[in-house]
Amino acid sequence: MICKHFGECGSCSLYEMTYSEQLDMKKENLQKLLEPFYNENIKAFTSEKEYFRARAEYKIYHKDNSVFYAMRHLDKKAYVTLEECKMVSQPIQKRMWKLLELFNVCDELKNRLFGVEFLSSSTDDVLITMLYHRKLDESWMQKAKTLENELSAKIIGRSRKQKIVLSEEFVTETLNINGKSYHYLHYEQSFTQPNTKVNEKMIEWAVNQAKSYGKGDFCELYAGSGNFTLPISNLFEKVIATEISKRSIYAALENCKLNNINNITFIRMSSEEFTEALEKVRTFTRLKDIDLDSFDIGTILVDPPRAGLDEQTKSLISKFDTIIYISCNPNTLARDLETLCKTHNVKDAALFDQFPYTHHMEAGVVLTKR
Numbered sequence: 001m002i003c004k005h006f007g008e009c010g011s012c013s014l015y016e017m018t019y020s021e022q023l024d025m026k027k028e029n030l031q032k033l034l035e036p037f038y039n040e041n042i043k044a045f046t047s048e049k050e051y052f053r054a055r056a057e058y059k060i061y062h063k064d065n066s067v068f069y070a071m072r073h074l075d076k077k078a079y080v081t082l083e084e085c086k087m088v089s090q091p092i093q094k095r096m097w098k099l100l101e102l103f104n105v106c107d108e109l110k111n112r113l114f115g116v117e118f119l120s121s122s123t124d125d126v127l128i129t130m131l132y133h134r135k136l137d138e139s140w141m142q143k144a145k146t147l148e149n150e151l152s153a154k155i156i157g158r159s160r161k162q163k164i165v166l167s168e169e170f171v172t173e174t175l176n177i178n179g180k181s182y183h184y185l186h187y188e189q190s191f192t193q194p195n196t197k198v199n200e201k202m203i204e205w206a207v208n209q210a211k212s213y214g215k216g217d218f219c220e221l222y223a224g225s226g227n228f229t230l231p232i233s234n235l236f237e238k239v240i241a242t243e244i245s246k247r248s249i250y251a252a253l254e255n256c257k258l259n260n261i262n263n264i265t266f267i268r269m270s271s272e273e274f275t276e277a278l279e280k281v282r283t284f285t286r287l288k289d290i291d292l293d294s295f296d297i298g299t300i301l302v303d304p305p306r307a308g309l310d311e312q313t314k315s316l317i318s319k320f321d322t323i324i325y326i327s328c329n330p331n332t333l334a335r336d337l338e339t340l341c342k343t344h345n346v347k348d349a350a351l352f353d354q355f356p357y358t359h360h361m362e363a364g365v366v367l368t369k370r
C-alpha cells in the first residue's frame with residue numbers, strides 16, 4: 001500500500017492522498033500505538049510538501065547507451081526510471097538533472113556506473129558519491145574534477161576497495177535552533193537526519209523538553225555527530241555522549257570546535273558497552289581518562305536505530321529522572337515504553353514528519369520518574 005519511493009513510482013495509495021490526509025493517518029496510528037501510555041493529543045510537526053529530503057540514493061539504469069536515475073518498484077521485480085523527483089532538496093534538484101546530461105555525453109563517467117548518492121545541506125553544499133563496477137583511474141579523476149567545477153559540488157568515486165575523494169568528504173550544515181545558529185559537518189556515509197526543516201523542529205522540541213524537565217548532568221546515547229547534543233549542551237553544566245560510529249564521533253568532536261562548545265565528553269562506545277561501564281561490570285581502556293563517577297546524570301536522551309533499545313540499556317535509563325526518547329520506529333518505541341512506564345510517566349509526545357509520503361514515522365516522547 002505504501003510507497004518507499006517518495007511516491008515517485010506512482011503506484012501506491014499514499015501518493016494519492018493529500019499531504020494533510022497522510023499526516024492525519026500517521027498521527028492517528030501513532031496516537032493508537034501510544035494510547036496505553038499517553039492519552040493527550042499528540043502534536044504533529046509537519047514537513048514541507050516538496051523538496052524536503054537532504055539526501056537521496058538512486059540506481060543508475062543503462063539503456064541504449066544512455067543512463068537514467070531509477071528506483072526499485074515496490075511490488076514488481078523491476079526498476080522505475082525517474083523523470084522528476086520533487087522530494088529531494090533544491091540543492092540536489094539543481095544538480096542532479098545536469099549531472100545526468102553530463103553522464104550522457106561522457107562515456108568515461110557513465111561506464112559501469114551503477115549508483116549515485118547525494119548529500120546536501122541548507123548552505124547549498126552538495127556531496128555526490130558515484131558508485132562503479134570498475135576500477136577508477138587517472139582519466140576518470142580528470143573528468144570527475146571537471147564535473148566538480150561544472151556542478152559546484154564535491155565528488156567522491158567509489159568502486160570495490162577504492163574510494164577517491166576529489167576535494168572534501170563532508171557538507172557543511174547550519175541549523176537554526178530557537179534563533180541560534182549551529183554548524184555541523186556531515187560526512188559521507190555517516191548518519192544524518194534526512195529532512196532538515198523537520199530536524200530543526202525536532203531539535204527545538206527536544207531542547208524545550210530538556211528546559212522543562214531537565215535535571216542534573218545530561219547524557220546522550222546514539223548521539224551521531226552531535227545533532228541534538230550541541231544545542232542541548234547549552235542547558236547543562238556537564239554533558240556525556242556516546243555513539244558507536246568512529247566517523248560520527250570524529251565529526252562530533254569537529255562540530256564542538258566549530259561551535260566553541262567545550263562541556264561535552266564524547267565517547268566512541270556502543271550503548272551496551274556504556275551500560276556495562278556505568279554499572280561497573282567491565283572496565284574499558286577507552287575510559288581511562290574519563291571519570292564517569294564525576295557525572296551526576298539526571299537527564300538522558302536516546303535516539304536508537306529502528307530496533308529500539310536493548311534490555312540492558314532500558315534498565316540503565318530507567319534509573320534517571322528524565323528520559324527523552326526519539327524514535328524512528330514507533331513499534332519498538334511502544335514496546336520499550338512497556339518497560340519504561342513501570343517507573344516513569346509520559347509527559348509529552350510528538351510526531352515529526354521526517355518521511356512524507358512513506359509509512360515511516362519519527363516520534364519523540366518525554367518521560368519523568370514517578
Ligand SMILES: C[S@@+](CC[C@H](N)C(=O)[O-])C[C@H]1O[C@@H](n2cnc3c(N)ncnc32)[C@H](O)[C@@H]1O
Pocket residue numbers: 191192193221222223224225226227228242243244245248269270271272303304305328
Ligand atoms: C537514528 S541515528 C541518530 C543519530 C543522532 N542522534 C542524530 O540525530 O543524528 C542512530 C545512531 O545510533 C548509532 N548506533 C547504532 N547502534 C548503536 C549502538 N549499539 N550503540 C551506540 N550507538 C549506536 C548509529 O551509528 C547512529 O548514529
